[in-house]
Amino acid sequence: MSFLVIQGLSKSYGGVHALVDFDLSVERGEFISLLGPSGCGKTTTLQALAGFVSATRGRVVLDGKDITDVPPEKRGLGIVFQSYALFPHMTVADNVAFGLEMKGVPRAERDQRVARMLELVHLGEYAQRYPRELSGGQRQRVAVARALVIEPPVLLLDEPLSNLDAKLREAMQFELRRIQRKLGTTTLMVTHDQAEALSISDRVVVMHGGRIQQVDAPHRLYEQPRSRFISGFVGKTNLLQGRWKDGSVELAGGARIAAPGDYADGQELTLVLRPEKILLTPEGGSGVRGRITERFFLGSQWLYRVECPLGELEVACANDGRAPWPEQAEVALDWAPDAASVLPPESA
Template sequence: MSFLKIERLTKRYDHITAVDGISLEIERGEFISLLGPSGCGKTTTLQMIAGFTDVTSGRIVLDGRDLAEVPPAKRGLGLVFQSYALFPHMTVAANVGFGLEMRKVNRADRDRRVAAALQLVGLSSMADRYPRRMSGGQQQRVALARALVIEPNLLLLDEPLSNLDAKLRDEMQGELRDIQERTGLTTILVTHDQSEAMALSDRIVVLNKGAIEQVGPPEAAYKTPSSHFVASFLGRTNTLEGNREGPSVSVKDQRWTVGEDGNSGPILVAVRPERISFGETGLKGIVRKRVFQGSQWFFEVESEAGPIVVLAPNDSRRLPGTGDTVCLAWQAEDMRVLPRDRAV
């Protein structure tokens, strides 16, 4: 049996459906990200799991226990939110130990568990410091330690890194994943940041308009999106209009054999920018923009099939300049063919 099982979970507010009958199974020790734009239902789903939002219909079963009648405080969950919500008048140790104190844990056991949690997040030397004297990243570690110290059976993270600057966010992502792997704690992260979801997750759950669009490992979701929405939301992609005739796919005068039969007719072809190369043959276009980005070059090309973005590595190859006429090429295995009825 799955550790967490969500069955046809639905939340309605009057005539608005925020979560529309989603079902999901999560194994013990997995790191899952609920990914999607604002209003897709990801935070509402997390709040229903936590017990802060009533369920309209459906079931949430955690480790064999139906949570329908279990109040939030009895669910045994660790929670970390976007706002750190630390008590400014309490030291780090007091903040971390607050939940244990509310649970009537004896002083000796409380001190031991607080010390272990602070060591886990690398803050042992700051136990007596107050939050106002700490950086954003340090405060976020305190919030994480406070969630971990109660020894939860499930950790829920609601955009916990969104208040940090880019460099610190990258550092905290690595630390968060390392802590999760060391503890083996089943974790659900809510985020709208695609790179964060791909860096942290065992599986990504892509949500759109209250429904699940795709579930899968980050690499699979990125390489083989199930819809135009997933292709465009999970990283940058080029979506081109084309046609299909059995195993043959064409965009303008370029043609590929995809190796499997399909219904003939109009299609969309999704190609990631890094899979497109400049060559002697291919789809013709003119470079309209060229931007240096350190490890790579960013190109905007006006092609016969419409605007195309290309990402080329910064290596010894000669690359075209602005205004140059180019040919764009990619392999059949580098594109994803999407039927027109899944384009929106």
């Protein structure tokens, strides 16, 4: 049996189904992200795991023990909230030591564990400061240290980085992953930030409407989405309609594109073609002819909107220092034979 098993977890509020038949098995030491838009059920899932809300049905089994009806304070889980919830009148060291004190850990051992944890999160020299004297990133690390110092079997993170600015948030993503890997703590994180989920997770659980849509490794989730919702929510995408013909997909205007699978001739299919998989070449080159209608500078890349016989496509080109394509430029669009993936017909 997996270390953490969630079976059929559901939560309803009157006639509103916030969580429906959530099934997930988590291995010891895994980092799992629950990803989805606001109201998709990800926070409800975390609260049910923590015991803060009682499930309408379903069960949670941790290391072979059913904890579905165990009160929150007896589950022994580590929790980091979006607001960090640090005690303002306590020093950093006292905040981190709080859980150990509640467990009755002797003072000498408590001090040793707190000191080790503060060194792990690079805050050893801040032990006697108060939360008001720390930056946002430092407060976030104090909250993580407080949750981990009790050596919980599972760490639950409720959008822990959402209060940080973009640059610090990115830095803290990798810091959080470094700490988690070093300790080997099984971790579930709630986030609505796709880049965050993809960059630091072992697996990502995409949720929508209270239900799991797909559970997969980040790269497979991005490259092989199983529905229109996932293809659009996880990264930018172009959806192309076509028909299967003689081993490939025939698109509008007669363009053809290779795709995995074996379908009946004439079957309608939807292809997912990511913007960065499309190449722009001068007009006259091989590929589909088009015209650039808009361009946007995103720092590391240029994003173009191109009108062509397939519709309006988004194309992402790396910013390599060369002059960008001008708007209204006539271009040709091309892509590698294996650039596109096919949505399952039943979900397209």
